[in-house]
Amino acid sequence: MARFGMVIDTKKCVGCMDCVVACKTENNVPEGYNRDWIVTAANGKFPDIHLEIQTQRCNHCDYTPCVSCCPTGASHVEDFGKIVLVEHNKCIGCKACLAACPYDARFIHPDGYADKCTFCIHRVEKGELPACVSVCPTHCMYFGDLDDPNSEVSKLLASRKNHSLIPEAGTLPRIYYLT
Amino acid sequence: MQELTTTRHNLHIDPSMTVWGWEIPVYLFLGGMVAGMMIISGYFLFSKRYRETNCACYTLPLISLILLSVGMVALFLDLEHKLFVWRLYTTFQIASPMSWGAWILILVYPVIIANLLMGPPPFLANKFPKLNNITTFINQRPRLIQNIGVANMLLGGLLGVYTGVLLSTMASRPLWNTSMLWVLFLISGLSAAAAFVHMIAKNVKERELLAKADNGFLTIEIFVIALMLIGLLTSTQVHIDAANLLISGSYAPEFWVFVVGMGVVIPLIIQLLAVNHKINHTPIAPIMVIVGGLILRFIIVSAGQYSHWLNAHFK
Numbered sequence: 001m002a003r004f005g006m007v008i009d010t011k012k013c014v015g016c017m018d019c020v021v022a023c024k025t026e027n028n029v030p031e032g033y034n035r036d037w038i039v040t041a042a043n044g045k046f047p048d049i050h051l052e053i054q055t056q057r058c059n060h061c062d063y064t065p066c067v068s069c070c071p072t073g074a075s076h077v078e079d080f081g082k083i084v085l086v087e088h089n090k091c092i093g094c095k096a097c098l099a100a101c102p103y104d105a106r107f108i109h110p111d112g113y114a115d116k117c118t119f120c121i122h123r124v125e126k127g128e129l130p131a132c133v134s135v136c137p138t139h140c141m142y143f144g145d146l147d148d149p150n151s152e153v154s155k156l157l158a159s160r161k162n163h164s165l166i167p168e169a170g171t172l173p174r175i176y177y178l179t
Numbered sequence: 180m181q182e183l184t185t186t187r188h189n190l191h192i193d194p195s196m197t198v199w200g201w202e203i204p205v206y207l208f209l210g211g212m213v214a215g216m217m218i219i220s221g222y223f224l225f226s227k228r229y230r231e232t233n234c235a236c237y238t239l240p241l242i243s244l245i246l247l248s249v250g251m252v253a254l255f256l257d258l259e260h261k262l263f264v265w266r267l268y269t270t271f272q273i274a275s276p277m278s279w280g281a282w283i284l285i286l287v288y289p290v291i292i293a294n295l296l297m298g299p300p301p302f303l304a305n306k307f308p309k310l311n312n313i314t315t316f317i318n319q320r321p322r323l324i325q326n327i328g329v330a331n332m333l334l335g336g337l338l339g340v341y342t343g344v345l346l347s348t349m350a351s352r353p354l355w356n357t358s359m360l361w362v363l364f365l366i367s368g369l370s371a372a373a374a375f376v377h378m379i380a381k382n383v384k385e386r387e388l389l390a391k392a393d394n395g396f397l398t399i400e401i402f403v404i405a406l407m408l409i410g411l412l413t414s415t416q417v418h419i420d421a422a423n424l425l426i427s428g429s430y431a432p433e434f435w436v437f438v439v440g441m442g443v444v445i446p447l448i449i450q451l452l453a454v455n456h457k458i459n460h461t462p463i464a465p466i467m468v469i470v471g472g473l474i475l476r477f478i479i480v481s482a483g484q485y486s487h488w489l490n491a492h493f494k
Contacts, residue, residue, distance in 0.1 A: 017186065037187035045180060056187075065351060071277035072266040090266050093259025095198040096277050102351035102488050104196060107189040112260035166488045168415070169351060 003062075004081035004119055005146040005174035006133070007153045007162070008055055012140035015040060015053040019132035019141065023057075026120060026131035030110050035117045036132055052179070055132065055141065057117040058105040059165065059173030060084045066097035066106065075114070081145075083121050088113045102169035119143070146174060183489070196484040202257035204476035207342045208371070209250030211364050212472065213243045214342070215372025217287070217335025219389070220294055224328025227321075229297065233381040235389075240295035242375075244288070251284065276345045283337050290330045293317070297324065339365035346483060354421035354479070354486040359407035364476075366403055370396035371472040374446070374465035390454050393468065397447040404439065421486035430482045438478060442471015 015038045023029060023036045036057035043050045064084055067075045074090035075097050077083070086097075086106075091113035098106045098114060109115040120130035124143075128134065133141040144151035149158075156162075157176055164173045191198045216239045223229055223236040258264055268285070272278040296313050304310055317323055343361030350356045373393035380386040411422035425434045446464035453460045 020186065033189050034187045037185055039186075040184045042180060042182040049180070056185075065349065068272075068274035069277065069348065071272055071275045071281060072263075073270050073272055074266070089263065091260055092263045092266055093261070094257070094277060095259065096275075096349075098192070098198045099196065099484065100349045100351050104189075104192050104487075107192055108198070108259045112263075168417075169488050 001079065001147075002081045002145040003147045003174070004060070004083060004124070004143065005153055005176065006119075006130075007142040007156045007176045007178060009140040009142075009156075009160075009178040010052045010054060011178065012138040013053045013055060014138055015055075016137060018135045018137055019055050022131040022135040023117070023120075026123075027118070029115075033107050033109070033115070035115070052177070054165075054177055056103070056105075056165070057132070057175070058084060058101075059103055059171065059175045060117075060119060061174065062172035063170065065100040065102075065171060069096045069100045071096065078121065080121065081119070081124065083119045083124075084116075085118055085121065086114050086116065102166050102171060103173075195487070197481075199257065199480055199484060201477075202253040204473070204480045206250040206254045206257070207345075207364065207480070208368075208473045208476040209246045209253070210342045211339050211368025211476075212371045212375065212469070213247045213250070213287075213291075213368075214335045214337075214339030214365070215369040216243045216246075216375070217291065217294075217331045217338065218369060219372055219376055219392075221328040221331030221333075221335060223385075224294065224297075224331065225325050226328075227325075228385070229324060231382060235376050235380050235382070235385055236294065237298040238379065239376065240291050241300055243291050244295065247284075247287065247291070276341060276348050280341045280345060283334065283341055287334050287338055290327070290334050293327045294331055297327070336365070339368045342368070346479070349483075351488065352421075352483045352486055353415075353417040353488065354411070354424060355483040356418070357407050357410050359403060359410055360479070363400070363403045363407055366396055366400050367472045367475055370400055371469045374468035377450075377460075378462050378465040386460060387454065390450050390460065393465070394447060394450050394454065397443050397450075397468065400443055401439075401447075404443075417486070417488050421482075424482045424486060425478070429485075430478050433474065434478055437474040438471050441467050442474065443468075446471070 017038055020036055029035050036055060039054045039056050041052045060083055064077060067077055072090045072092055074087045076085060078085050093108060093112045106114050106116040123130060129143050133143045142153050142156060144153040146153055148154060160178045162176045162178050164176055187193055220236045220239040223234055228234050229236050267281040297317050299310050340361045343364035346355040347357060347360040370393055373389045373396055377386055377389040377393055380389060408422050411418040424430050446467040449464040452458045
């Protein structure tokens with residue numbers, strides 16, 4: 001069984017926000033909300049300064065506090081690719097999952113349910129890439145099975161220096177940033 | 180220099196989380212206070228104090244039912260997908276404290292009602308005369324009354340504990356992520372309930388007993404607050420930052436003045452003087468305890484949402 005994850009090459013990302021626009025278009029994300037977004041992280045002291053542009057979204061963690069806190073089972077890990085999803089007609093909008101996410105990746109959709117990145121499961125099931133990955137003009141985003149040592153994502157992680165976001169929160173996120 | 184800029188501006192998420200407004204603190208407070216009332220009333224039943232006709236165990240169940248229902252209305256108002264609320268009761272999610280809470284609440288009602296039926300208020304007894312049969316049935320069985328007392332104490336304890344566990348299981352919010360939170364909420368609920376009974380008790384002995392008990396609860400609460408802060412201060416940087424939100428940060432004035440000062444220390448001094456017969460019993464101290472308990476929930480819920488793993492990196 002696949003365990004999907006994403007690898008993002010920060011050396012290639014220019015923060016053009018094509019991924020953000022693609023996600024909003026593909027998934028009808030309502031105005032004023034984002035399932036993915038761009039973060040610019042600057043570290044260091046001039047002249048020794050490091051700038052990293054990251055496209056961020058739900059990390060589809062291996063350990064999922066958003067799923068375990070859900071009182072109705074609406075938040076769940078899908079068998080297909082271990083993608084973390086929300087079943088809209090089971091969600092009561094209690095917002096426990098929003099508070100439980102260390103990445104603040106979820107929000108309440110104007111229709112009342114918790115919403116977030118789905119790794120475009122409707123596309124992936126058809127063998128396509130998530131919308132954000134497919135439109136990236138610099139090809140900085142890679143999507144694939146982290147459990148398959150021959151997948152492009154696994155090879156990149158084995159060969160390049162990388163980090164995940166807030167690993168100290170202990171949720172084992174599945175989005176990695178190549179540095 | 181460490182600087183983050185983000186293009187995300189999701190409602191109630193950015194720049195800091197405010198997804199839970201007044202409804203959750205009000206519910207947590209009322210739930211905690213009702214839990215305390217159930218434990219006190221249950222103790223009165225178990226210790227056979229119910230034999231005195233003006234025992235608070237006859238007035239507390241109705242008040243508990245009203246307060247708990249108000250709390251549940253607040254909880255319902257907080258839901259964003261209200262029409263789907265019934266989904267809570269189509270499943271039991273063992274890892275979800277909120278699921279536990281939903282089912283505990285279902286069990287709490289019949290137990291409080293059993294206590295209520297021991298001596299239903301006249302307006303209920305007159306409207307539903309058949310209730311007298313149940314009242315007679317219960318009152319002829321002292322063991323049953325004691326068991327109702329035990330059930331009230333047990334479920335009251337579970338209710339009080341769950342209000343804290345609900346927040347403390349969220350490792351993503353460092354201020355909540357302390358195993359002392361359920362102790363704090365349980366003891367604060369007990370002290371608010373004791374203060375309330377102290378205020379309304381008709382029985383002089385009971386009033387005196389509850390004032391003494393409240394002094395005990397308030398003293399324990401000081402230690403629990405101290406231990407919670409020490410626990411956070413000796414943990415990771417994000418937990419230290421979370422504790423500092425209360426100790427010297429943006430929530431410090433409200434925390435020290437309204438929760439610790441006016442909610443615990445001053446009423447404790449007033450009630451210590453009262454139980455030692457230096458001054459008369461006054462409703463001021465119990466009111467301060469109750470208001471302090473409510474403000475404690477507001478501060479913990481708000482500051483907890485503000486506390487974040489990223490705070491340690493960016494100052």
